Amino acid sequence: MILRFAQWIQLTDFFTYLRGSSYTYPVILSLHMTAIALFGGMILMTDLRLLGLAMTSRPASHVMDQLRVPKRFGFLLVATCGILMLGSKAEEYYYNAFFRAKLVLLLLVAVHALIFRGSVYNRAAEFDRTGQIPGRAKLAAVLSLLLWIGIACMGRGIGYIEPPWGIQARLWPF
Amino acid sequence: MDSRGPIGQNVPGLPNAHSMPITNPLNASPLVFPVLECIHIAGFALSVGTIAIVDFRLLGIGMRRETPSQLDRDTFYWTLGGISLMVFTGLLLFSSDPDMYYLNIAFDLKMFFLLLAIVFHYTIHRKAVRSDAAGGGKLVACVSLALWLCVVFGGIFIGFLNSTLDIDKV
Numbered sequence: 001m002i003l004r005f006a007q008w009i010q011l012t013d014f015f016t017y018l019r020g021s022s023y024t025y026p027v028i029l030s031l032h033m034t035a036i037a038l039f040g041g042m043i044l045m046t047d048l049r050l051l052g053l054a055m056t057s058r059p060a061s062h063v064m065d066q067l068r069v070p071k072r073f074g075f076l077l078v079a080t081c082g083i084l085m086l087g088s089k090a091e092e093y094y095y096n097a098f099f100r101a102k103l104v105l106l107l108l109v110a111v112h113a114l115i116f117r118g119s120v121y122n123r124a125a126e127f128d129r130t131g132q133i134p135g136r137a138k139l140a141a142v143l144s145l146l147l148w149i150g151i152a153c154m155g156r157g158i159g160y161i162e163p164p165w166g167i168q169a170r171l172w173p174f
Numbered sequence: 175m176d177s178r179g180p181i182g183q184n185v186p187g188l189p190n191a192h193s194m195p196i197t198n199p200l201n202a203s204p205l206v207f208p209v210l211e212c213i214h215i216a217g218f219a220l221s222v223g224t225i226a227i228v229d230f231r232l233l234g235i236g237m238r239r240e241t242p243s244q245l246d247r248d249t250f251y252w253t254l255g256g257i258s259l260m261v262f263t264g265l266l267l268f269s270s271d272p273d274m275y276y277l278n279i280a281f282d283l284k285m286f287f288l289l290l291a292i293v294f295h296y297t298i299h300r301k302a303v304r305s306d307a308a309g310g311g312k313l314v315a316c317v318s319l320a321l322w323l324c325v326v327f328g329g330i331f332i333g334f335l336n337s338t339l340d341i342d343k344v
Contacts, residue, residue: 026334027327030326030329036215036219037218037326038222038223039223041219041220041223041224042223044219044223044252045223045224054248054249054252055249057248058245058248062237063237066238067227067236067237070235070236149216156208156211157208
């Protein structure tokens, strides 16, 4: 079913145009990369602040609370560009092992947010009051760094590795 | 989107690549290039990302409770580290297929804007940020963001302009 959908969506007029365009596609990819720099840089700074490595002269709550909204806009831009590129080559992505790994990691990011939102990300002011970053916040930061670095590397992998069609089609049950 | 051209392609005016005795060990494994690219991307996310935090502050977006100079002091070494990582891996990437890059107009433009962006960052930009410029701050931030945007676009278009090599340039 997902494969059928992927084949259908990439054959719509819009995505057919996108796939064949000489300039629109690289422009979208460039915007994707730009948003990675903006959004990724802010994630790095937030996590490094929790680890006590960067922006230590500023309160942790300042870094986390003030970067929250810009990070959301950045993520929106990354995701929008990503979905546009995905749609134009949906069938190829469907078979691509790196793309699947990237989806799994993105899912784990959502799980990470669910787990740590209450105990870490909404309690930055508390860390500033006590003057100490607890272990669970550092764990959250390390996991966040690993997940996002993994996602960026998987994204780079998508562009390189030719999908071994036969084998992967059998592994993918949907 | 492999941004490498054909390795060992003959280019008029350059020695025949096949007769050259030195081979670049970076081309020995197909994994080296994408791994270097990942580090390149991490370096540029760190540098451009930290610069953008300061630029957005100059524009009144994001970390408004700190002053631009406070943010600059806190991100200075991370920005520098990111730029170093980016340039170092960039040089290694370039060495994998120098004549392709040399002949690629997007690469030339990228280098032009990169040079401009770095010089601007450590001169005019730094001066404006450290003085917490209220007046010209917004213009400086826009120029800085625009220059880095051009660098990113140049980098992406290197991989899409392989087929339009400007042979006449040699």
